[in-house]
Amino acid sequence: MTLKGWLERCGQFIKQALPGYCAFCLAPASAGRGWCATCLVELPWNLQPCRQCAEPVSPGASLCGHCLIEPPAFSTTQAGLLYQEPIKQLVHDFKFQASPRAGTLLAELMLLTPPVTQSDALLSVPMTAKHARARGFNQSHWLAERLSRQLGVPVVTAKRVKDSPSQRTLNRRQRAANLAGAFVIESPLPAHVVIVDDVVTTGSTGHALARAALDAGARRVDIWAAARTPLGKD
Template sequence: MATQAGLLYQGAIKELIHDFKFNASPRAGVLLCELMLMTQPQLTGQAFVSVPMHPANARERGFNQSYWLAKQLSHRLAVPLHTAQRVKRSRSQRTLNRRERASNLADAFAFQIPPPEHLVIIDDVVTTGATGHAMACAALESGAKRVDIWAVARTPLGKG
C-alpha cells in the first residue's frame, strides 16, 4: 500500500481544505483537484473510491468532499469510480489519538460489489492513516489485491 499526499495540511492549504470540506466551496475544490493532479501517483489503479460517509452524517453535512474529489479525478483521468459503504457510524476522528482512530474505524467500511485488483482511495487529508487502513482492509477482504491512497495533504509528522 502506497500513500500519495503532495501537500502538508497547514497554513493556506489547511484553510483551503477547511473551506472546501465545511463550506462546500466549489472554487476551493477545483484548486485542490488541480493541486492533486500536479502531484499524482505513478500508478492510478484500475478504479478510484471515495471515503464514504455514514448516511446520517451525509444528511447532516450534505456534502462529501472525498466523493467530490474522486468524481472530478475520475472524470479528468478517465479512471472508473467504484463505491464503498460506511456501515458503522463512528465518532469524529478529529479529537482522537492514533490508537483511538484505528479502533473507531474498525469494521466501518464495506464493499457490496467486489473492487478491482488495484484500487485507489481518494481522500482530502491523511493524519494517522487509520481511515485508509480501515478502507484498505475492507477492500482486500472483498477481493482487491492492492490498495493505495491518494490524498490532497497529510498532517505534518508528530501532529496526528
C-alpha cells in the same frame, strides 16, 4: 462574528471567487491555473514523505516508525502537500463551506503530484448518513468524481456500516479502534484500487477502508490525498 473575523472571511471569499486571479494572493494566475507561479512554489509541499503513509520523515528514510512497526493495509500514500496554511484554509472552505472553487483547486493540485501507477478504479471514503445530511455532500466522493473525469478511471463506492464517534479528538490507536469494521464493499473490486481523500491524518481511515477493499477482491490498495497532517500533529 467580530469585525476582524468578518473581514478575514470576506478576504478568503474574494480570493476564491475571482477567476483568473491567484486563490492565495490575488495576483494574476498562471494560464489555466488557479494560482500564480510564486504561490505554487511557496505552498507547503510534502518533500520527505514516508513511502507508505506519507507522514514526513527524516531525509534518507523511506518509512516512518509507525509503518515499520505496524504496516497498514494500504501499500502507498500520495499526498503532495502538508496540511498547513494556506492548504488548511482551502480544505476547510471545501469541506465545511462547500466551496466548489476550493474543491477544484485541491483536485488540480492533486493532479500535479499523482500516484506513480494509475489504478483500475478510484474509491471514495463513505460517510455515515448522519454526517452526510449534516454536511450536505461528501468531499472525498466529490474529489474522486472530479479526478475520475480527468483520468478516465471509474469511481467505485463503499458503505459505512458503523456510526463511529468523530475522529478529531482521538489519538492514533483510538482512531484505529474507532474505525474497525466500519466499511463494507459489496461489489467485487478490480486488482488495483486508489482511495481518494482530502487529508490523511494518521491513516486509520485508509487502513480500515483498505482492509474492506482487499476483502472485496482488490490485490493492491493505495491512497491519494491532497494533504498530509505534518509530523507530531496527529
